[in-house]
Amino acid sequence: MSVLVNKDSRIIVQGFTGSEGTFHSEQMIEYGTQIVGGVTPGKGGQTHLGKPVFNTVADAVKEVGADTSIIFVPPAFAADAIMESANAGIKVIITITEGIPVADMVKVYEYVKRSGDCTLVGPNCPGVITPGEAKVGIMPGFVFKKGSVGLVSKSGTLTYEAADQVVRQGLGITTAIGIGGDPIIGTTTREAVELLINDPETECVVMIGEIGGQLEADAAEWYKNSGSAKPIVGFIAGETAPAGRTMGHAGAIVGGSDDTAQAKKRIMRECGIHVVDSPAEIGKKVKEVMP
16 A cells, blocks of 8 residues: 555646646656646636647646645745645645745645545655556655655655665665655644554654754654554754754744753653654664565
8 A cells, every 4th residue: 555645646736837736746657656637827728748738727627637746836926825725635745845924834734634535745845656547746756765764854855865775785665755844734743654554565664853942752652552563763963053043944943942952862762762863764773674
């Protein structure tokens, strides 16, 4: 199995005809992802990359049965794009756009939660990939091979690094979820970990976090209380970051003693997670703890 996206996902690209949307759509199509069309207001009825262009997400849902959307819309318009997808009945919304105003994301978060059966991944994320089935994002697809290790990460680059290490150990990935590094995101670390722990084909989970916030601690507490026997390998980036300074991601700022890398690693270990101190140790640790 897989989570969030698979070979049957019917994907549209919002911001389809823009430069970013075009480039990454070409990469996704080449990978074999089922892109069924795109949305660019005012360009409905045209064809782009051999796929139909629609004026609205609702049109795409009606005409080609879209159920998943990936968003490359500029920051000022991205919040409206997310809410448009949720309103049209899209089930999985993956938002690549970086720099969406926090005030906009506050509204979006509440809107998506109220919409019911809809999952938002991101913003400011690399996307989601189920190797060999669907690449819905900007990650280098060749790094990922099919296997039984699930991957959750705040960092795009560390997602690729961890996947490469897992593959070098002769293993592979069920689904990799890049949740994004902004202060307000749709799918949390806990929610992504829960999806993978509950996936019958995922035998081990890699959880990559960073300084700032409580997402990793929440995920660790959930894992401890779940009683799951599936091992989790964890890493926290930003151990040397000075307190009070944003490092890399907008959400990576230490606001209190529990936000530090040291505190997060302690909590994770107490909850039964196999914590490594360097990203270079992830692959070997996964190989060691795999059932």
